[in-house]
Amino acid sequence: MANVVPANQKWWTGGKSPFNVEYGKLMMWYFLMSDAFTFGAFLISYGTVRFSSNSWPDPNYVFRSFPVIGEMDIPLAFVSLMTFILIMSSVTMVLAVAAGHANDKKGVIKWMLWTILGGLAFLGCQAWEWTHLYHQGAWWGRNPFDNIDGTAASTNFTNFFFTITGFHGFHVFSGVIINIIMLIMTIKGVFERRGHYLMIEKAGLYWHFVDLVWVFVFTCFYLL
Amino acid sequence: MENTHHTGGHAAAHAEEHSFDKKAIWRTFWILLIITIVELVLAILHFSTGFPPKLLLNGTFIILTLAKAFYIIAEFMHLRHEIRNMIMTIAVPALLFIWFIAAFLWDGDSYRNLRNRYDPYHKEQSMPKKAPEHEGAKPGELH
Amino acid sequence: MANDSFHGHPEVVTTHEVHHDEHHVHHHKETFITKYVFSQDHKMIAKQFLITGMIWAIMGGLMSVLFRLQLGYPDQTFPWLEDILGRWARGGKISVENYYALVTMHGTVLVFFVLTGGLSGTFANLLIPLQIGARDMASPFLNMLSYWFFFGGSIVMLASLFIQTGPFSGGWTFYPPLSALGDASPGSKAGADYWIIGMALFIISSLLGGLNYIATILNMRTKGMSMSRLPLTCWALLFTAILGVLSFPVLLSGVLLVVFDRHAGTSFYLADIFVGGKALPNEGGSAILFQHLFWFLGHPEVYIIILPAMGLVSEIMAINCRKPIFGYMAMVGSLFAIAILAFLVWAHHMFVTGLNPFLGSVFVLLTLLIAVPSAIKVFNWLTTMWRGNIRFTPAMLFAVGFVSLFISGGLTGIWLGNSTLDIHLHDTYFVIAHFHIVMGVSAFFGMFAGIYHWFPKMYGRYMNNSLAYIHFWVTLVGAYLIFWPMHYQGLAGMPRRYFDYSQWLSFSQFSDLNKFISTVAMIVFAVQLLFVFNFFYSIFKGRRVTSTNPWHATTLEWTTPVRPGHGNWPGEIPEVHRWAYDYGKDGRDFIPQTEPVGPNESKHH
């Protein structure tokens, strides 16, 4: 592993962290494991119901609109944009963490701002997508889209779509709030006085996790 | 004697000032972007030509997704640079997902078969009567 | 100054403001609120969990007495029931709906609020920091929140008992459609929503607690306390916390989908349903999906309940046999194996749902594998006692009782784990007997053992021994008398969750047996009240503890003062030089973990 530690270091003897990691970061990691099981349970439920259905609507057809341009015949263009935004904001987040490591307050502020902006942009896109689907008649308990084979679909396509993307959106939203708080604390010089930016790192873990979940949501809902 | 409370934060705050290589970050970004574009192209290709076949396509999507997840976790979340034992505490529980997914989907599939076999009405309702193309409606059309 | 090292390194403590403030507590005057209510001292939080759990246990136990009254005396009325229960028992007879409400709440309360919150909440908080040599939990603040979420969940669950339509009544497993359709039964209305909210708060509490326990055990061990020197209590609590952190979220997801089915017109779990002769429009869902999600938590949950008891028992056994625990590494290994397997076997609760039979056979295999680590543990407890110099303290008696119960209940698990047998036994009293013995009563025995044993640490006094012996014998004999006969009822096909068995010819043969069981249940319940009396009486009037190490134990909690303050050790945290089980070594009765290994000592750990 890349960690620079003496090879004969005894990590488990007590009196220190066996992972050379402060407890808060450890708790964040294990919280994310827990949250992964929350999302996992949702996505696996979706898969289970889909496996127990004879047919299912075609995402390429459902998700083919783009704002302003309207009904393009390029499927998934808009959601790809959303994916790009989220990946981009993950990059700016790592850059903020890296700046924190270098104790570069200005850098942290700059990159946190970009990250927050990315998060808001993503939320905006999601709001547009939801509204658009809503106007097509889709909502919890209402599904206007037929199955790919032409039979009438159950409502579970939209039920799962809104529940899971909604739960993800809720995570993005809380991530943006956390990032805003981190930004304010940075600007006020809290971390500078502490001498380290570990809090930014923990917020970063959360933010990347949100991105990670999106990768799976994207595959499960839009591609498969 | 050292107070154990401090050691965690203390060691971590100082020992971690190594990595965060900007080049690696951007490389990861490009990898993620390219994978996503490939996924998109495949999806569109399949949508308009029916190639590659659905099963192959889905397998490819899953592999690409896992690749993306790997890069996010390893590089962005920096897990690759942590101590091996810590990586194990994340990776081993993650393995539980294998049986979690397999058993659930297996039983979902079985449930579909059972219903088709024992509930003819359900089967009749959810199986296409004739090929949808002939009805002039696109699959997934609004009604 | 004693606290110098404590407040040293100001530049480092910065990531621990919470602690930092906390540590000054020694110097400041504590108010009632910070000391007893919003306390961040793990020992006080442990007491809060314990006492809340005890209140819940009394209520949950009382519920069972009430519905046992119905089962034992189905043809009689008890006018005083109407006096205490009001419209729940018009004319002195519990109504059908309220019978189900009582059964459901009994299960929910005892499984989650007593044996999960009350048990690991108490002992993880009390023992982890003390035994690993830490001033407190990694995050005392989140630890405090963990209790208050538990309290909030408790209040919501309690409130559901008092609403117009009654608490949820569809069973502790919360299966849809009873949980998903308000029209299905009175308890499915607001009571189900209260259940969901109460459980959601409970899950948050368990998450906050669990993350803290894990981080504390990993990061906060004192110098020399390597993992292989940890007392088995800490190992067991660590695995318990891991199980909780990974499985409770799945229940949360499953229940959130119920919320949508209830209030947003979705059909995640609903299809082909008639309520009151009317067909519902819901299509495409699967009620079995919920069972999968529930038991993905539910099975780990039973181990969340039993592992802490196993840890406590292992520790108490070694201390009171004056022998090292037999097979320490095997004990740790079997805990690990159980923790992994606990996640792989959930569908053994679903053999008769129409589960794919081939898939079922895989679950049979995985389920029966659990017998291996379970047997290893039993073997090690027995060999620890073998030729031990046993001191039959109340704690030790309960520990021995635990082993007995765990064997009895574990063996019937092997019956149930075979899907072919389970077709006959599922949903009968055989299952009731199985899980009450292996989980319900034995986890209580582990908890009692822990309370009797660590009471001196918690309150600086002893509990009364005579009352404790009565408590033990009546409970042990009573538990077997209650649950053993249920095996026969189950084998005869008597289903669980029925209101009145006298209507069936084949079950009315059990009417005397049912009376007998109900009578014993009341006696056992009364004896638990004796325990509660002993507990509170001893807090104020018990014999005082005079030495810091009354049981002559090796572990660190007995190196603190009799009544440790916040921070646990007035001076430095002791360093550890050996494992926790040096009993009867080199002619010495015991050697504390803090004692350096001597030059002429025999092989050590």
Ligand code: HEM
């Ligand atoms: C050798 C080990 C064990 C095996 C093979 C086993 C197997 C089973 C099976 C197959 C069932 C389902 C029976 C049915 O509903 O038809 C069951 C129920 C149950 N078991 Fe076990 N078990 C074992 C140990 C335990 C332990 C250690 C606990 C708790 C600490 C436990 C708690 C429960 C509970 C709570 C239920 C019933 C839940 C309900 O339906 O309400 N079991 N067990």
Ligand SMILES: [Cu+2]
């Ligand atoms: Cu089970």
